Amino acid sequence: MPLDTVFAALGDPTRRAILAMLLEDDMAVTDVADPFEMSLAAISKHLQVLTAAGLVSQEKRGRVKWCKLEPDAMREASIWMQSFGQFEAVNLDDFERFLATELQDDASELSSD
Amino acid sequence: MPLDTVFAALGDPTRRAILAMLLEDDMAVTDVADPFEMSLAAISKHLQVLTAAGLVSQEKRGRVKWCKLEPDAMREASIWMQSFGQFEAVNLDDFERFLATELQDDASELSSD
DNA sequence: CCGATATTCAACCATTTGGTTGACGTTTGG
DNA sequence: CCAAACGTCAACCAAATGGTTGAATATCGG
Numbered sequence: 162m163p164l165d166t167v168f169a170a171l172g173d174p175t176r177r178a179i180l181a182m183l184l185e186d187d188m189a190v191t192d193v194a195d196p197f198e199m200s201l202a203a204i205s206k207h208l209q210v211l212t213a214a215g216l217v218s219q220e221k222r223g224r225v226k227w228c229k230l231e232p233d234a235m236r237e238a239s240i241w242m243q244s245f246g247q248f249e250a251v252n253l254d255d256f257e258r259f260l261a262t263e264l265q266d267d268a269s270e271l272s273s274d
Numbered sequence: 275m276p277l278d279t280v281f282a283a284l285g286d287p288t289r290r291a292i293l294a295m296l297l298e299d300d301m302a303v304t305d306v307a308d309p310f311e312m313s314l315a316a317i318s319k320h321l322q323v324l325t326a327a328g329l330v331s332q333e334k335r336g337r338v339k340w341c342k343l344e345p346d347a348m349r350e351a352s353i354w355m356q357s358f359g360q361f362e363a364v365n366l367d368d369f370e371r372f373l374a375t376e377l378q379d380d381a382s383e384l385s386s387d
Numbered sequence: 388c389c390g391a392t393a394t395t396c397a398a399c400c401a402t403t404t405g406g407t408t409g410a411c412g413t414t415t416g417g
Numbered sequence: 418c419c420a421a422a423c424g425t426c427a428a429c430c431a432a433a434t435g436g437t438t439g440a441a442t443a444t445c446g447g
Binding site for chain 1: 422423424425426
């Protein structure tokens with residue numbers, strides 16, 4: 162389930178900090194790692210987790226791998242949360258129906274997969 | 275950081291399912307555990323994780339411990355996510371429409387209770 | 388009071404996670 | 418061509434996670 166990987170990825174403060182950095186601009190792996198007090202390999206792993214969750218995409222140009230934020234990957238998770246946060250006692254059946262059509266729309270957008 | 279525990283708690287499908295169940299009504303621990311194919315102790319642990327994250331509160335009355343959804347605990351995490359997503363108006367519009375009908379349904383249900 | 392019910396605790400286990408280090412393959416610039 | 422920079426891989430480690438069982442603790446109903 163994508164919600165699993167997305168929420169799990171966001172559960173780590175280092176990874177959230179990385180996402181916040183990428184909000185400003187695309188970055189090379191080395192530059193992402195720079196402000197952190199841990200090894201480059203550790204950051205590389207964090208980026209792999211974020212990429213697996215779809216929250217970051219990576220493109221290699223020359224010897225530099227550029228990291229790009231992919232905020233759309235948060236959509237489903239955000240919708241899921243909003244159903245709780247803002248609306249108490251929502252009808253679950255109706256909500257699941259709503260979510261199903263929402264996600265269908267997503268799927269049709271991702272036709273290249 | 276509360277975001278750590280909230281996101282981590284939401285990263286597990288069993289725990290998300292529990293929250294969805296509590297969306298409908300407060301429940302005793304045993305009743306929460308019922309639909310799952312795992313031990314009561316395992317569910318008890320999951321509820322502890324959710325409680326530690328503030329997503330659920332538990333109140334013991336007699337020998338029964340009642341579990342209550344605390345959606346406010348998602349607020350900070352939800353806001354954090356939305357700061358990334360300029361999520362499409364599409365889904366928000368649909369969601370608001372969904373909500374409008376939801377509240378209508380709720381209102382009509384209340385009259386029959 | 389007694390047995391059943393509700394829940395947690397404790398010990399244990401396998402797997403995952405988050406980190407390290409050092410070696411490795413590419414690409415680049417001089 | 419060669420050294421330096423970029424990034425991953427592999428092996429390893431400690432700690433956390435998610436699950437199991439069985440015993441323990443309250444509390445209820447009769």
